[in-house]
Amino acid sequence: ARAQAMEVDxxxxxxxxxxxxxxxxVREVREAVEDPLVNPxxxxxxxxxxxxxxxxxGPPGTGKTMLAKAVANETxxxxxxxxGSELVQKFIGEGSRLVxxxxxxxxxxxxxxxxxxxxxxxxxxxxxSKTSGDAEVQRTMMQLLSEMxxxxxxxxxxxxxxxxxxxxxxxxxxxxxxxxRLIEVPKPAxxxxxxxxxxxxxxxNIADDVxxxxxxxxxDDYSGADIASLTTEAxxxxxRDERTTVTHEDFEQAREKIEASDDDSDAAAR
Ligand code: ATP
Numbered sequence: 001a002r003a004q005a006m007e008v009d010x011x012x013x014x015x016x017x018x019x020x021x022x023x024x025x026v027r028e029v030r031e032a033v034e035d036p037l038v039n040p041x042x043x044x045x046x047x048x049x050x051x052x053x054x055x056x057x058g059p060p061g062t063g064k065t066m067l068a069k070a071v072a073n074e075t076x077x078x079x080x081x082x083x084g085s086e087l088v089q090k091f092i093g094e095g096s097r098l099v100x101x102x103x104x105x106x107x108x109x110x111x112x113x114x115x116x117x118x119x120x121x122x123x124x125x126x127x128x129s130k131t132s133g134d135a136e137v138q139r140t141m142m143q144l145l146s147e148m149x150x151x152x153x154x155x156x157x158x159x160x161x162x163x164x165x166x167x168x169x170x171x172x173x174x175x176x177x178x179x180x181r182l183i184e185v186p187k188p189a190x191x192x193x194x195x196x197x198x199x200x201x202x203x204x205n206i207a208d209d210v211x212x213x214x215x216x217x218x219x220d221d222y223s224g225a226d227i228a229s230l231t232t233e234a235x236x237x238x239x240r241d242e243r244t245t246v247t248h249e250d251f252e253q254a255r256e257k258i259e260a261s262d263d264d265s266d267a268a269a270r
Contacts, residue, residue, distance in 0.1 A: 005086045006082050009069070012073040019070060022067075022188065034074060036051075055179040056163075056183050056184075057166040057184055058164070068160045069115075071158075072112075078109040085118050088140070102147075103147045115161070115162070116144075145178055149177065187224075204235055204246055205245045207248065
């Protein structure tokens with residue numbers, strides 16, 4: 001059961017150079033996660049506690065998981081991922097047990113970075129309905145907070161959580177000693193979009209006519225994940241045409257296709 005709920009990556013391969021458009025966020029994550037792992041004496045000497053937990057928040061597909069993986073990779077830490085939705089369990093004590101397993105595994109594999117995606121699933125503001133399900137979620141959350149309180153003495157474990165629903169979080173988890181370092185990860189601006197286009201086409205055979213700068217201008221509101229699928233889609237047009245290079249027109253067609261299907265799903269949502 002443990003193996004199902006948690007994703008363990010002994011040596012993730014994502015690096016900081018794979019992440020585009022969020023340099024400031026990379027810097028902040030390194031400061032909050034990497035420095036305390038690599039250089040704990042420095043914190044001891046200055047006499048400050050490193051941040052307990054880091055919370056990444058922002059829209060889907062902006063690189064939050066990549067950031068957590070990259071910092072694990074660059075510190076030679078084991079990456080252990082758990083989805084908040086997995087922690088929400090029907091049976092009493094089950095969620096807390098998963099949390100205990102998570103931290104136990106991390107201390108067996110330290111240095112380790114624990115990444116909890118969709119933290120809002122276990123840390124949403126309390127609602128008025130006092131159903132038993134809510135009480136169980138609450139218990140899981142309390143278990144998580146108490147594990148976080150304990151691990152300072154336990155060595156080289158850092159914890160990163162992520163959410164797309166920052167507004168839904170219970171303030172209790174943001175207090176000092178808990179997720180006390182907030183980092184917003186937005187959708188990329190135009191320069192960031194160009195960087196991400198270049199990153200995702202590094203291994204592609206790109207025709208001379210491709211103008212990434214112009215393309216980036218057009219990709220208003222695209223997330224990093226959207227840009228990644230755009231590049232794959234552009235490659236598919238070249239393959240269908242039995243060409244070995246990807247042209248500017250391929251990117252434009254990919255964009256039109258993606259935007260048309262977005263319009264369809266918007267329409268379906270209405
Ligand atoms: P979610 O909130 O949906 O879990 P996320 O913010 O964790 O999303 P990731 O899983 O890190 O997003 O990104 C998904 C994929 O999108 C990545 O594997 C990568 O291919 C691409 N991607 C997203 N953001 C970036 C970025 N800033 N630079 C380069 N690639 C990116």
